[in-house]
Amino acid sequence: MKKKLHQLISPELSEKETDELMGALVTQQMNAELRQRLAHTLKEEHGIRREMEQKKGKIKYLNYMLAIAASITVLIALVFYPNGVDDSPQVLAQQYLSEQPLSHPGTFKGATVVDEQRTQAIVAFNQGDFTKAIEHFEALTAPTAEDTYYLGLAHLKKGDYSRAITLLTENKTEGKRFVQEARWFLGLAYLTQNNTKNAVKELKAINKDEWKYDEAQSLLEEIKDSL
């Protein structure tokens, strides 16, 4: 950068070169100022920071409670299993489910009744109000694959594993868009229901370059060790 500044003040620079260099430097300055303003607006008005932010409101509270629950589980395991922590696949599956941040990317602005239901569903989902999210997703008359997927996730987060499994399986077979995610969440859902056979089937179907492959392999190892 200093080299460019030295070039700019050099008397040998032509008018055209001065113009180009000054243009580049002014642009860099203004872009940096724009980034600062945008970062400030994102932080103050939308709660979005560059660093992974602490979630607010219900979601933060929920994760805090789940973290406490997970810690209590570990403590109980330490008391009853002094030789080691119980890393049973079911416990791990629960931990993955509780730790996995989930948010819906949102929808386009629109004024139709269907869109309003979807908007309400998405807002509720992102606020962690899965009961309300389910209510609105189920009210959609023409749900998309994305709607079914997030409805399945809402049931999963609410603990309705059977319903979640039905929806995620249906979603997985209907289209490829959420296949990777569905396999992972189906694996977790089956494990929480102690359905090891189907859990293994889903986790093994996650290929090496796909989402959550490493975690799936860890879970498969745990399942193997527990048998």
Add this chain to the structure above:
Amino acid sequence: MEHKNFGLTQADFERLVVDLKRNDTFFFEQVFTKQFEETMVYLKREFRADHEDAYDAAMDALVAFRLRFVQGKLSYGNLRFLFTKMASQMYLKSKKSNVHTVDNDLLVNEEAVETETREMSPEFNRAWQKLGEGCKELLTKYYYGKMKLLEIADELSKSPATVRKQKERCVKKMKELISVEI
């Protein structure tokens, strides 16, 4: 049509371009910061981007989008699609991925992916802060807003010759201020 363009009407779009040329970014910030999180979530889902990478890619896309607005390279039609694709390109470029292997449709055009430094130069910044407001405004409209001197002259109700001389004086002043800082 509006839903494909972040809720903007054609008139809003035209106002946005005029504002950005004058470096009035308020409307731009209001519209696009609302879409920021959606874009980040898209990048996280589609590319398994981590939070910071998704943030940086979305921010880079905002900056690049502003440039395209003032260059007149964007048309009202499907801004949402273009913005999402630009953010995807920014992310893939940051990962030095071979974009051709992902999807050639992602390539809006090669020049769309820019590699400018995000930080400001401290020396340039100090010199810039000392420059008078009139010069800052003129140089910003000319270099950053991509306004022609004729357009600036019209806006300021001055002759093009006067504005040209003023610009030359401002550039000379800026060079003097920079030479003190380095």
